[in-house]
Amino acid sequence: MAGDALPLLKTTVPGPKSRALALQLHRYESRNVTYVSRHWPIFWQRAAGANVWDVDGNRYVDLTAAFGVANAGHTNPQVVSALRQQANQLLHAMGDVHPNELKLRLARVLVKLTFRRNARVVFGNSGAEAVEIALKTAAIHTKCPGVIAFTGAYHGLTYGALDATHRQHFRRPFTRQLGHFVDHFPFGEIPKYRNKYGAVLVEPIQGRAGIIVPPADFLPDLRRFCDRHGLVLIFDEIYTGFCRTGRWFAYEHWNVLPDLICLGKGLTGGFPLAACVGRAAVMDSWPASTGEAIHTSTFLGHPLGCAAALAHIAEMKRLNLADRALALGVLIAARMPCRGRGLMLGLPVRNASQLCEQLLQHGILALPEGDALGLTPPLTITDRQLNHALKIISQLVG
Ligand SMILES: Cc1ncc(COP(=O)(O)O)c(C=O)c1O
CATH class of the missing domain: 3.90.1150.10 (Aspartate Aminotransferase, domain 1)
Known part of the structure; x- marks a missing residue:
C-alpha cells in the first residue's frame, strides 16, 4: 500500500x-x-x-489527517483521479446560476447519507461558511435571532461563526464587532430557555476544546429541549463527520437526528468544500430564488470539490x-x-x-x-x- x-x-x-x-x-x-x-x-x-x-x-x-481532512488517506488515488479527470473537463461552473451536474449528484448523496430523504443542501467553501449557512437558515426559519452554543465550542472564525466560537483568544480582538446573538452554556448541560432563542448549535463531540464526549443523555435531551421550544437543532459535524468517530456521523452514536448538519473537512479528503444539509421542512423556509440567491458565493458547489467529495465518499464506503x-x-x-x-x-x-x-x-x-x-x-x-x-x-x- x-x-x-x-x-x-x-x-x-x-x-x-x-x-x-x-x-x-x-x-x-x-x-x-x-x-x-x-x-x-x-x-x-x-x-x-x-x-x-x-x-x-x-x-x-x-496523526492529524491534516486537521481531520484526509480520512481516506492523503492523495487517495481515487480522489486524485477524479480531480484529474474533472480538471481536464471543467474547472469552474456558475454555482447558483448555471450549475454543473456534480453538484446535483453530491447533494443527492449527502441527503441519502444523512436524512435519507426530504432534505436539502446548501454548499459552501469552508467549515465556517457551512456554520454561517446553518445560522442563517435557522434565523429565516424561526425569525428568532438568539442562538445557544456551548463552552469550549469551536465553529470557525468568520464573524457569525466566531460569535458561536467560545474561546476568548479568537473573539477578543473583535468583540465590539460581533453580533452577540449567541449565548454560551456549559457543554453537557441543558440550557435555560428564553424567548429570544431560535437555534441550538453544538458539536456532538467537541474537537478543538480537547476531544470532549458529552454525557450520554446530553444530545437526546437537547433534541427534546429543541422540540419542546420549537428551536432548530444544528449539529456541527465538520470535525466528527465522515467516519471519523467510527460512524458516518457522530450523532449516530446517540441515535439523535438534528434539523441541520454542518459538514466540511473530511467531505472531500483535501479540497475546500463544505455543506449544510437540513430537513426540507426547515430548509424550505428559504424563499425560492427569483434570479438572485440570498446566500451564495462565487465558488458554490465547485466542480472539483464535488468530484473529490463523490470519490472520497465512495472510498470511505469501499474501505x-x-x-x-x-x-x-x-x-x-x-x-x-x-x-x-x-x-x-x-x-x-x-x-x-x-x-x-x-x-x-x-x-x-x-x-x-x-x-x-x-x-x-x-x-x-x-x-x-x-x-x-x-x-x-x-x-x-x-
Ligand atoms: C467543529 C468545527 N467546526 C467548524 C470548523 C471551521 O472549519 P473551517 O476551518 O473549515 O472554517 C472547525 C475547524 O476546525 C471545526 O473543528
Missing part, C-alpha cells in the same frame, strides 16, 4: 530547507498566521496514505472506514487513557504543544487539541504505523 511506511528522518527536524522557507514566509505572510520557532514548522512537499514527506526528504507518520476507525479507536483506548470515539481521540497530557514538537523530532506529526494530544490520523493508517506512533508517544509521555 502506498504511504504505509514508518518515519525516516534524513536531517534534524526541521531540516535546513524548511527553516529557510519558514524565515522567508515570515517576510511575506502576515506574522499571525504561521507559527515559527526553532522546532516548528516543517514544509510539506508530498503525502500519501498516512505518510507525509517534507522538503528536506524526511518522512513522517501523520469501510467507519468500522476501521471504531476498531482502531478501541485498540488505542486499550493502550492509553484517551477520550473520544473512533479515530477522534485526545490523550490528556501536561504540555501538549511541547509534546507535539518532540513527536515531530521522532517523525510523528501531531497537534494539540485543548489540553490533550490529538490522535486523529487518516482512517487508513496501518496497524504498523499506528503501533509505531503509539510506542513513541508512550516513551515520551512516560
